[in-house]
Amino acid sequence: MAMPFTNWLWRAIIAHCNKAATFFARLLGRLRQTTVDTTVALSDRAFLIPDIIPYGEIYFQTKGHYVGTGATSFVDRLESGHIIKYPKPNPYCSEKENLCRQQMEIEAEAYKRIGDSRHVPRLIHWDASACSLVLEFLAKGDLQSYLQCHNQAVTAEQRRVWMKHAAEAVAVVHSATIIHCDVTPRNFLLNEALELHLSDFAGSSVAGSRPSITTSARFQRPGWSWEPAYADDLFALGSVLYYIQTGQEPHYDIPENEVRDLFQAAVFPDVSTLDYGSVIHKCWTGDFSNAQQIVDVLAIANLY
The missing domain is CATH 3.30.200.20 (Phosphorylase Kinase; domain 1)
Structure with a gap:
């Protein structure tokens, strides 16, 4: 008995649908496997930015x-x-x-x-x-971190060299009509040869421009204001030289808000037993009018 045309047509449609379903099921399985493989490959190498970013969060792509x-x-x-x-x-x-x-x-x-x-x-x-x-990359990191890790191992000669480097760096910066405004140990970087480099000028005063940063109390000149002055860097340099010699910031054992009052009253740490202690003290008291004078005094002192 011949099959009605409509029955044959429905069976043909169902058969094709089953084949299509099987094909798409296999395809979906492959896609899932590909997704899993990709996720595994990226999980420990890359961060995937979420599809929905909560308000206030910022994602960015690093350049290295x-x-x-x-x-x-x-x-x-x-x-x-x-x-x-x-x-x-x-x-x-x-x-x-x-x-x-x-x-x-x-x-x-x-x-x-x-x-x-x-x-x-x-x-x-x-x-x-x-x-x-x-x-350029300076491999030994910043002076503050270096001394925190190696202070006991640093020789007196190395400290004298660093004092000279720090003064020379400030003198070079000032000669370019730049006031750094944040002369601190963390902004001095060391290369493989342990030579100091003064870095980070984003907040500096360039050719008289208004700075956007100031240093912390232990490096801040009494009477400081937002009007940039080379004297600010010279005072801070004194605190850096003190840090080089001792591995500690000035008045490190006193709360920072009290340090300002001490500096204002010209009460500075005792430097009488330190190498070039008189140079450090003169930086704090404003006896130097420019950084080159400090370089010259350190050079002369190093001859004896």
Whole structure:
């Protein structure tokens, strides 16, 4: 008996649907396997930005191996070995984002003015459109961290060399009409040869511009104001020299809010037993009118 055409048609449709279902099931299984494999490959190598970002959170793509972050910028190490600094993004506040970019521009101008110097990190490249700086990498990190780890092992001779380097660095910066405004041990970097380099000019005063940063109380000149003065750096240099000699900040055992009052009253730590203690004290009392005088005094003292 012949099968009615309608029955045959329905059976043909069902058969094709079953084949299609089988095909798509296999395809979906392969896609799932691919997704799982990709997730496994990326889980320990990359962070995936979520589809829904909570308000207030900011995600960004690093330009190399993450090293650290500052108030206005991120720092990565590139495959070339150099360091790249680039401004923090802020999709919630264009004013803050523009401020970060402006401070990167100030820092770039500072490095251009200084030029090649053995006591300032070398500028490799400046990308004006991205506001990113590429600088030489200084492998031994900052002076503060280094002394926290190695203070007992550092020789008296090495400390004298560092004092000379620190003074020379400030003198070079001042000769380029730049006031650093945050001369502290954490902003001095060390290369493999343990030579000091003064870094981080994002908040500095360049050619009389208004600074956007000030240093902490233990490095801040009495009578400080937002009007930049070379004397601010000279006073701070005295505290850096003290740190080099002792591994401690001035009045380290006294609360910071009390240190300002002590400095205002010209009460400074005892330096009578330190190498070049008189130089440190004169930095604090304002007896030097420029950084080159400190360099010269240290050079003469080193002859004896």
